Structures are given as C-alpha cells and as structure tokens.
Amino acid sequence: MFQEKSIGVVVPAYNEENFIGKVIDTMPDFVDKIIIVNDCSNDRTGEMIEEYKTRNKKVVAIHHEKNGGNGKALITGYVEAIKIDLDIIAVMDGDAQMDPKDLFNIILPVVWGEVDYVKGNRLTHPDVAKIMPRHRYIGNSILTLLTKFATGYWHLMDPQYSFTAISKRALRSIDIEKMVPGFGYNADILCMLNIRGFKAKDVDAKPIYGDEKTKIKLASYIPKTSWILIKLFFKRLWKRYVVLDFHPIILFYMFSFFNIFIVSLPLAIYILLNIYSAPRTSLIIFFFAFTMGVFSMQFAIWMDIEYNRNSKL
Numbered sequence: 001m002f003q004e005k006s007i008g009v010v011v012p013a014y015n016e017e018n019f020i021g022k023v024i025d026t027m028p029d030f031v032d033k034i035i036i037v038n039d040c041s042n043d044r045t046g047e048m049i050e051e052y053k054t055r056n057k058k059v060v061a062i063h064h065e066k067n068g069g070n071g072k073a074l075i076t077g078y079v080e081a082i083k084i085d086l087d088i089i090a091v092m093d094g095d096a097q098m099d100p101k102d103l104f105n106i107i108l109p110v111v112w113g114e115v116d117y118v119k120g121n122r123l124t125h126p127d128v129a130k131i132m133p134r135h136r137y138i139g140n141s142i143l144t145l146l147t148k149f150a151t152g153y154w155h156l157m158d159p160q161y162s163f164t165a166i167s168k169r170a171l172r173s174i175d176i177e178k179m180v181p182g183f184g185y186n187a188d189i190l191c192m193l194n195i196r197g198f199k200a201k202d203v204d205a206k207p208i209y210g211d212e213k214t215k216i217k218l219a220s221y222i223p224k225t226s227w228i229l230i231k232l233f234f235k236r237l238w239k240r241y242v243v244l245d246f247h248p249i250i251l252f253y254m255f256s257f258f259n260i261f262i263v264s265l266p267l268a269i270y271i272l273l274n275i276y277s278a279p280r281t282s283l284i285i286f287f288f289a290f291t292m293g294v295f296s297m298q299f300a301i302w303m304d305i306e307y308n309r310n311s312k313l
Contacts, residue, residue, distance in 0.1 A: 001030065001032060002030040002088075002107065002111060003111050005087040005088050005111050006032045006033075006085075006086045006087045006088070007030055007031050007032050007033075007086065007087070007088050007090065007107060008031070008032060008033040008034075008035055008081045008084065008086035008088070008089045008090070009027065009031050009033070009034050009035065009089075009090045009091070009092050009103070010035045010037065010074060010077030010078060010080075010081060010089060010090070010091045010092075011023060011024075011034060011035065011036045011037065011077070011091075011092055011093070011094050012037050012039060012070050012073035012074055012077065012091075012093060012094060012162075013036055013037065013038050013039065013041065013045055013049070013073070013093075013094030014038075014039040014040070014041050014045070014067065014070070014073070014094070015041045015042065015043045015045060016041070016045050016094035016095055016096075017041075017043045017044040017045045017048055019094060019095050019096040020036070020045055020048055020049060020052075020094045021048060021052070022096045023092065023093075023094055023095075023096050023100075024036075024052050024056065024059065026096075026100045027058075027092075027100060028100055028103055028104065030104075031058065031090075031103075032058065032086065033058055033060055033081075033084055033086060034056075034058050034059050034060065035060045035062065035077045035080050035081060035084075036049050036059060036060065036061055036062070036094070037062045037063075037064065037073040037074075037076045037077045037080075038061065038062065038063045038064065039064045039067050039068060039069070039070070039072065039073040040063070040064045040065060040066055040067040040068075045094070046063055049061045049063075060080060060084075062076055062077070062080060064076065068181055069181050069182045069185075070093075070162070070182075070185065071179060071180055071181040071182055071183075071184075071185030071188075072181035072182075074091060074162070074179070074185060075176060075177055075179055075181060077089075077091070078171060078176045079176065079177065081171070082168075082171060082172060082176075085168070086168065087167070087168050088107050088110050088111060088165055088166070088167060088168070089165065089166050089168070089171060090103060090106060090107055090163075090164065090165040090166075091162050091163065091164045091165075092163060093162060093163075096208070097207075097208045097209065098120070098163045098205070098208065099205065099206045099208055101206075102120060102163065102203075102205045102206060105203050105204075105205075106118050106119075106120060106163060106164070106165045106203055106205070107165045109201050109203070110165045110166070110167050114199070114201070115198075115199040115200055115201045116166065116167040116169060116170035116193070116198040116199055116200070117164065117165070117166050117167070117170055117190075117193055117198060117199070117200040117201070118164060118165045118166075118200070118201050118202075118203055119156065119158070119159070119161060119163065119164040119165075119186075119200070119201075119202060119203070120158070120161050120163035120164065120202075120203055120204075120205030121156075121157050121158045121161065121202040121203065121204055121205060122140075122158050122161055122205055122206070122207040123137070123140065123141065123144070123157050123158045124157065124202075124204055125204055125205065125206055125207055127206075127207075128207055131206075131207045131208070131209060132207045132209065133209065139221075139222055140158060140160055142222065143159060143160055143222065143225060143226070143229070144157050144158060144159055146226055146229045146230075147159040147187045147190070147229060149229070149233050150187055150190075150191060150229040150230070150232040150233040150236065151187055151190035151191045151194050151232065151236065152191075152194040152236055152240065152304065152307075152308045152311065153190055153194055153200050153308065153311060154304070154305045154308060155202070156190070156200060156201075156202050157202055158202070159186050159187055159190065160186055160225075161186075161205070162186055163205055164186075166189075170193060170196075170198045173196055173198075174189070174192040174193060174196060175192070176189070176192075179192070180228060182224075183221060183224040183225045183228055184224075184225045184228035184229060184232070187225075187228065187229055187232055188228070188232060191232045191235065191236050194236060194240065194308065194311060195236060195239045195240050195244065197310075197311065198311070199310070199311050200311060237249075237250055237253060238250075247303075247307065248303070249300055249303045249304055249307060252296050252297075252299050252300035252303065253296075253297070253300040255292075255293070255296045256292075256293045256294070256296035256297035256300060257293075258293070259289040259290065259292050259293030259296065260289075260290060260293035260294070260297070263285070263286075263289040263293075264286055264289045264290040264293060267282055267285060267286040267289070268286060268290075270282060271283065271286060
C-alpha cells in the first residue's frame, strides 16, 4: 500500500531461473501483489516461482501452458490485476534489468493523479552511453522516432522499455486483451491510451545490463516492430481523427502521403530509369508534388503535436 493506493507489479518471466529470485527479493515493501507470469519456461523458473509463493503471500503465480511472448504474458498479468482490483499496476521484467529503486518514481505521478501512465526512460540517463550497448541505443532511438508517429505521444522516449505503471482507470478503459502479444506491444498500449485521451509521462530510469542475455534479435525485431508501428499509426489516425473526433489533421496526412508515395515516388523511379529522356513536365510534376507533400507532412505533424499537447503533463 502506498498513500492509500494498492500497488501491484506484473512480472513476465521466461527462462529466468537465474534472475527471478532477485526480482522478487528486491521488490519494494510498498508493493501489495507481485503477479508473476511464467510464459511456459523450459528451465526451473516455474519451480522457483512456486517455491517463493509458499513463503511470500504477495506472490501470485500464473503459468502459461504455451509460450506466447512477453506481450501475451503482460496481457495475462494485466487481466489478473484487474480481477484483484489493484489501484496502480506496474511492470518489471523477470530478467532483473530494472532497478527496483526506480519503482517509487515510476508509480508516483500515477498515485498523485497527475497522469494515468508512466514509463521509464533510459535514453536520458547520464550514463546511458556507457551502460547501454551502442547497437541497442541506436536501434532504440530509431524506434523512438517511429513510435512518436504511431502513438501520438510526441514527448515520450524509449518506448521499448517495459518498466511502466498504469492507473486502474486507464487499464479498465482500454481493451487490453486485444493488445499485440508479440513485437510492438509497448507501442500498442500507448496507442490505445492516446486514442482514449489519457495523459502519459516519462521518468528517468537507470539502464542495467549484466550477465543476462537479451532474447531480442534486432535484425528481425526492428523490421517487424516498424511494420506494426506503421499499422498503429493509421489505426490512431482513423480512430482519433475520424471516428471519435474529426480533425483536418487526417486530411493533411492523407494529402502528404498521396503526393509523396502515389505521385512523387513512381515519378522518381520513372525519371531515374529514363534519366536522359524523361520529359521536363515529369520533373516539374515530381518537384511540385514532392514539395507539397513535404510541406503538408510538416503541417500535419505540427497539428498532431499541438492536438496531443494535453496528453503531456
């Protein structure tokens, strides 16, 4: 219990026999429930969770019969948290890559009612360049930019970091069971929250990398997640600016896409293939359409940022 708010932490775990004990043992005292979702681990993770459950009444153990991915484990944990009726639900992975000391700062803005969703941000930590591997830092920065477009939370960074906290009100207002179970689940929940107009905030968090091995393969993770972000972007535009509240932002975005991808791109390919014989009119149309598309895109982004300014604390 913290300031009369019940606090729960969802812990997705897959093959974390070397770290799950540390995660449980270092959990802050103010946490009321530790909901551990064993995602069909093939090591001793499940056994260890059951052992801790017998001596720690805070531990709630859930075991998947089939591996569904981190997102699926998170969905299961969130659904259980709703059943328990917890006020604030945080998420900490079972690999001990999240500093339990940061949990206080993660939940505080939600406890105070300033925002309904808080996420940790490692990219602004002063030691991030020394701690986070360079390739992960670059990949995360790229996905951060794409996620801003997809979710409408232009002020948020490090969207792939799952150290988060959400209010009961927000969690009950979105269809969490339809969240993407695999790649891109963090962006999907942000997209759902943005569509509903909930405020979100970043909080600095310490990046931790030790002996654990990442289960993410960047060569496949970045392309798959990027594709999901593109789909989430159009989903957000349709639901936020057409279905729930019509706004001309959608028209500027569509005009820019038409000019850049439907008109300019085919013309650019045609001009390159016929570089010495392409008609002058093709060049004129290309430059005009591309310029109009870029200007329209800039104006749409500006309006999108302004429209979502209220989602920022």
